Each structure stands twice: as C-alpha cells, then as structure tokens.
Amino acid sequence: MKQGTLFLIAAVVVATALAALPAVASPFVQSMALTCLMFAGLAVSWSMFSGPTGYLSLASSAFFGLGAYCTAWGLAYLPWPVVVMAGGLAATLFAFLIGLVVLRLRGAYFAVITYGLGELVKHTITHVEKTYAGTVGRVMTDTPSSNVVYWTVLIIALLAVFTYVRFGRSRYGHALRGIGMDEERAATLGVNPMRVKLLGFCLSAWFAGALGAAIAVRWTYIDPNTVFNPFIVFQTVLISMVGGPLTIGGPLVGALVFSLLSEFLRLSLPYLYMILLGVLLIVSVLYLPNGLAGHDWRGTWQKFFKRKKADVQVTEQRHE
C-alpha cells in the first residue's frame, strides 16, 4: 500500500513536469523528450503483452503504420483526438483479426509471422492507395502544433504506463503470466489462453497505433516505407529487452537510456556510434539478461564486494 502511494505520487510529479516541459524547455529538448516518450510508449505497450507471455511480437511496426495512415486519411475531415483514437482502434481491429490466427503459433514462428504481417499490410496499403486513390505517399497539411503533438504523445505514454500497471495486477494479467510460464498448465487451471492472449495483444496494439497516428503529422509526408519501417519495432524490442520487460521501470528506463545515448553518440561520435551502440547491446544482453531494471544489482554488488573480501578472509565466504 505504501509503495503504491509512493508510486502514484512519483508518477503525478513526473507527469506534471513532463506536461510543463514545452513552457520551459527549448524546442530541441522538447523534441528529444518526444522521441523518448514515443519509444517509452511503444516499449511499454510491447512489454504489456510480450513481457509476461514471452511471445516475441514484431507487429508493432504494422500497428504504428496503420495508425499513421489513419491520420493521413482522416486528418482533413476529423478532429485531432478522434483521429488519434481511430488510429489506435484500427491497430486494435487489425490485432484482433490476425490474433485469431497467429496467436496459435509460438516461439520463432510467431515472431516471423508477425513480422511478415507487417510487410503484408505495407504492400496491401500500397496496392489499395495506388489502385483507388492514384497515389502512394500522402501529404498532411494543417497539422496540429508541435505542443499538441507532444501532449498527445505524453498522454498516450502515460495511459500505456497506467494500463500496464493495472492490467498486470488484474486477473487477466495474472493469467497472461501463467500462460507465459506454462500455457498448458494455465489452460488446465481454467484459463482460456486464446481469449486472454487476444485481449493482451489487442490492448497493446491500441497504444502502438495511437502513437503512430500522433507522431505521423510531424513528417508532413508519409509513405508505406517510412511508417512501416521495421526499425521501429526492432528498436522497441531492443529497448524493452535492455530495460527489462517484466517491470514497468524496464521499458521506461530503457527508452530513456537508449534515446539519450543514441542521440548523444550520434552527435558526438558520428562515425563510431553504431559500433558503440552494438557493443553496448551485446554487453547488456550477455550480462543483463533481465534488463537494466530487472537485474539483481544488489547481487552483483555483493558478488563483486565479496570477491574482493575473499582475498583476505577466505573463511567468511562459507557462511553464505
């Protein structure tokens, strides 16, 4: 209870500070924060489903792109909040339809097919646009101001965090974790795995879609190759993995560290940053398998501390 209150207070303080950012920070800091928030939102929404179940979904790019296309189609006719909601709903609907089929697969098969579906959506949209609209890319004029985009992304990211926590504690969250540990056993114990997985998958899709819808207006022009960019999902998965998808702190810390670090390295070491980033990722996968947030830092510290002591007092070690 006490911890919960503390978390709530911290969340309110951080949210207020972030919401007030456009008033005090430079546009660059603001757009940096926007990138962090976008990846935080994506990583949290990804972890919502893939964290507990262990199903490695690569569909985030498809969700993101669908949301972006909803904005491109609807921005001229619908009010901004409706457009963003619709972007999320389109992704949810898509997740529901494909979920019925792909959630029957597991492991590498699931990862590959979710990735393939992203490509399928990309080419479908290309074909539909070309055949019926006579265009492929779309230009968005009269876009909302950068502050509005920022606040929208902030709200979606906060909603994602809130949902992650609430969902994780709910009956369904427990059921999802149960499925991750042993799907057959969970089913024997009365959980309907398909229904629970579908719910988690659809829920996580909404955030990715809404984020795509919100962020797309910053680019003025979108085409399938920009918004169905597989790097969006690769980065999302990396962030979640590096941060650790099993706690809410994981994707958040991961997004913050990853965005700031890659920006810092890009600007200060332009020819080395990719190599450094790669090395860092390898190191974190090898030595932090549970992510930054999930790692047993105390254990590492003790191990390190003890090894030093061990040189002097060998007998002490036996008490452990």
Add this chain to the structure above:
Amino acid sequence: MYPISRRMTLQAALAVAGVLALPGYAVAQEPTVKVAYTQSRSGPFAPGAQTTQEPNYLLWADQVNAAGGLNVQGKKRKIELIGVDDRSDMETIVRSYEKFMTTDKVDIVLPPWGTGANFAVAPVANKHGYPMVAPTALSQKLVDMKLPYYFVTLQQPKPMMNALVDMLAANGVKTVTVAYMDDLFGLENIGALEPALQAKGIKILDKKSYPLGVKDLSTMLKGMKTANPDAFVGITYPPDNFLITGQSKEIGFAPKIFYTAVGTAFPIYRERMGKASEGTMGMGSWNPKMSKAAKTYFDAHVALNKREPDRWASAHAWAALEIIQQTVEKVGLDRKAMRDHIAKTEFDTVLGKMKFNGTEEVGVPGMVGQWQNGEFEIVWPPARATAKAVVPKTWN
C-alpha cells in the same frame, strides 16, 4: 626519413605560429558562418546521399574556406560546417533541424537528401524562416505546398517526361513499354508521361509496376519482350536499374531505346554494367564537356572526394550552393532578405541560368542523357546536347 628532432619540431612550430599570426589577426575578428545539415551516412538513404549530396557540401566548404571564407556582403568569413548523420530516419531528421534552427541558431541550413526527408524538413524551415535550396526533392505535391522559404533546383516530373517523349518522337518511336516503381516518384512520373505520350501518338503496349526492393523482374521483362516495343521506359531507382538492365540482357529484350530513370547517371551504373551501360538513356542534366564551369566543378569534385559526381542531381546540389553563396554575398545573412533575393533573382550556376517560379526552378529544361563511350552525354534537348543520341542501343 630523418628522425624528427626537438629542434626541428620547435622550428616548425614557430614557423607555423608565425604564418598563422599574420592573417590570423584579421580572421579572428570575423566570426564563422555556421552552416548545418543532416545527411544519411547510414540506412537506406545513404548510397544516394553519399553519391549526390554530401560530397558537394564538403567540397563547397573546402573551396570557400581555401579562398579565405564566405563573402558576406564584402567581409570574408570562414564556414563552420556542422554535418550530422540522420540514420535515414524521419524523426531524427526533423529533430536535428529543429535543433539547428532553434537551439544552435545556425546561420544557414542545407537540406537533407531525398523527397521524403525534404517533405519533413521544408515546413520546419519555413516555420522558422530559414531559406532552403534543395537539390534532391522530386514531387509536384511538394512544389504545390507553396512554402515561401523553400526552393528546389531539380527538374520536376513534367519537364523531365516531356523531354523524354520529345526525344522518343524525334527518333521515330511509335510504341513503348513502361515499368515503374510503386511510389510517389513512380506515380507522378507516370502521371506526366502518359499524356505526353498520347499527345505524340506513341502507344503504350504494356505498363507494369513493381515494389521497392524487388529482386526479380524477368517475368515482366519477358512479357515486354513479346510485346516488342520500339522503346522501353523504366521509372526506376538505382538498385532496380542494375536489375532491369542485367535481366533484359539475359533474356534478350533489346529495344532500340532503353531508358531508366534515377541513378542511371551515377558513375556506378557505368562501372557495374560495363558494356551493357553503353547506350542506356536516363535522367541527367550535365557532364564535364558541357561548359568550362562544369569541367572545373567535375575536376574539383574528383580531386577532393576521389570519385566522380553523378551526372544529374550532383550538379543541382552544387548549383544550390552557388545560389546560397551568391545570395549571401549580395544581401548578407539576414534570412528574410536572403529568401526574397533567391525568389526574384536570376543566378549564374554550373548548369547555366537558374530562376525560381515559386518553389520550382524554371531556368534549366528537362533533359535526357545517354552513356556513350564512358561519358553520360546530354542528347536532348538539342540546345543543350553534348552529343547526338545513338540509336539503337548496343547490347553486347
């Protein structure tokens, strides 16, 4: 080699200090001109950006600084070039330019590579009042946005396709087959090509599109071989050019005119395709034989970057820099004054006279080039031609 003694080092240091001290005094008083840009050094845009655009930025800064600096209304100021990798990522591009314009408050920004990136950056530049002269943006939709601070030096689809069709008609072409890429570039060019062909009474026997990243087009090309057209027109990008040229040769599809669009003018097309490049036509605007200015530019580019510039957009990138340079010399670094000057002035560039009508440059006409004996000759329009078109294309 002599070992470098301490005395020699001292002498050298003193000499350098002495040399620097003389003009250094005068130079130190003038602040540098900060020129910022992003270019793709990694990701899918990198090959294009590193062939056509960034080498020109580096060459320009190098040349201007070697001549004492950028002439700002009579005062020479050194260029401080700030170039960063944008990872071919839209969000990174937008964020970087926001940083240049608001946090760093640089004096001049140069555009990123590619139509998509330009779409993303043009409104940002316009909002913050930074004039931007872009070489690698190709879309009527971008032109139609009518952003007052944004200019494009590259020919748009309509003049390019009109030039192509005029050339086809002049060579007695009656039938064509057309392949195009499934994107905005492909569709806008097709949109310009079809009415132009119709106006000249040239029949399209077959028209096919293909997606980005295609790996095999032999079925499409076999169909076109059966149709047996006078000419083949491909609205293509660099990787597909190799594919289409190579596979056409393999299956023996040998129309007398063979046209591929972007990237045909890249030296790498000639190197990769060898003999098969001979006689291929494509989008181009210039070559070193065109004028003395073009030859000077070509030689300087090869000397600094150790490779040839491409024969289309490279020169448009260079022309964009010339326009900036002439503008700054005339009106200084006041951005509103720069924009007004660019909008209404006729400039002398490596490609000849250039002048803007809104966003679009209207001085340089649409052109067609052709590889002939290792040079990309301009073969259309006659007023700009450096050689006569060789028809039919040689295939072996």
